[in-house]
Amino acid sequence: MNDRHFTPNFEGRRALVLHRPHELVEALSRQLRQLGVTPLTAWPEMADATAADLLFFDADMGFDGQFPWPEGMAPMPTIALIGSEAPGRLAWAIRQGADAHLLKPIGSGGVFSALVIASEAFARRAAMRAERDGLRTRLGKRQLVAEATACLMVQNDLPATLAYDLLRRRAMEAQLTIEAMAERITGALRDPNVRDRA
């Protein structure tokens, strides 16, 4: 993510401008080229979504189902182009997960700040999603950790806290997460060849 001494740079990136042919598209493209960004245009279909790594979309005439990803799940920074400030249109842009916006008409400025803010918001969005997915995975394995702790309690005649410490130590020694070590322990327990031994 951004740090305060870092000069944002978009050189070499490609931005898709999803807007009907309009002088706004030209003004936007001019600004993008100044930043070293290649502008691509499409309307109303998105053409090849993977060809771009930045997206500007029209909030005035955009419609549901216009993007090839689920609502709000754009895999790139997105910037809404807003003409009408009618709340219905703003709600639509928000549902699409706009990371930043630009107010129409577009003159000779604004694109750089929109790109910086959108990229930052996108990075934050992506980091939060990764963290959330990680937490969800760990949450899903909570049962395994409890099971492994119980197993170590029985096998070693330990109270719960010491059994959990043992689980953590073994995970560290094996350079695994606690969840992965718990999975290994409970997996071994489920192995029919091992069960006889217990």
Next chain:
Amino acid sequence: MPGPGFAVGVLFSRSGPYAAIGREGYAGAMTAIAEINERPGGPKLLADIRDPQGVTEQYAPLARDIVAGTGARHIVGCTTSWSRKDVIPVLEKSGTLLWYPCPYEGFECNEQVIYLGACPNQHVLRLFEYALPRFGANGYLVGSNYIWGWETSRIARDIIEHSGGAVAGERYVPLGDTDIDRIIEEIRLKRPDFVLNTLIGPSSYAFLRAYHELGQRDPNFAAEVRPVLSCNFAESEAAALGEAVAGHYVIAPYFQSLDSEDNRRFLTTARRLSTAQPDLSAFFVQAYTAVHMLADAIGRAGTDAPGAVRDAAMEQAFASPFGPIRIDRATHHTVLVPRIGRANGNGGFDVVDEAPTAVMPDPYLARSSLAVRTGGSSDRAPHLRVIK
């Protein structure tokens, strides 16, 4: 005064999907210009006429032509919000003032625009304050598939839900499309208390005709039982549809049937100067009023410089065919008296309700309560319902 008069851009679509309304705006502006120019003394106006033919993308280039050509510093025109939004960059760059004469969905206050038409607290909200207690709070929303239909319906939904009602259905029809059988069938099955119609042009006519036929087959859908409410319907359109619109409701600041000295005088002048439009609606009168306000402000300011004209226009109330109006300094919108007309089947509207005082414009609905009283047995505020 430079030259023979002051150039004024006249930018209305006289063909295309909303031509009926565009032609009224055009005729209203031209009638006022003719009237001003035949008066001895006072500033004269030179019309610079452009017709974008209902194509949104043509408005901005034509506005630019007006500014570059005759050097007009004022333009009267635009009907749809998309066209107004497209013209705004030209206005901002050149300092030109747009006199916009139509009702619209609000959420805009541009320094370069004078808004003569009603915004939502003066149309759909006021219309619902009249209709919900009489017909019920369950509405069906049908509109043309663009910002006017979307946003007016969204506000309608907001009002309905704040008022304890429910939206029975919400459908949009592409501009110019007349295939509405499925919508009629859905209304027949859902039996809403009323229909809010934000369709424009041929779609609106097709809908009203089909709904009228439904009403003839099934009296549950007669206008007096389940009326159609509209915020953008003109006398000329009602005349073309005749009996098919009888009993339905329209809100506007002006109806041709207004019984006032101002209106009688206006009608005499308008009919003398404009034979093209036998039926005159708010769309005509607002464009007509815009031009008169402009000429009056130029006269008092002694210049057509947009800033000075804007200040002069906002300085005092103006006598319009629909009574005294004024431009609110904070929002550039008009303080006006909304009126509700019921179509009488002969192309006219009988005024059945009138706001007791002029209503301040509230384009962002910042100060308007969206909870309106409904036809329930209680006078309790509808949003304070008993939680069981």
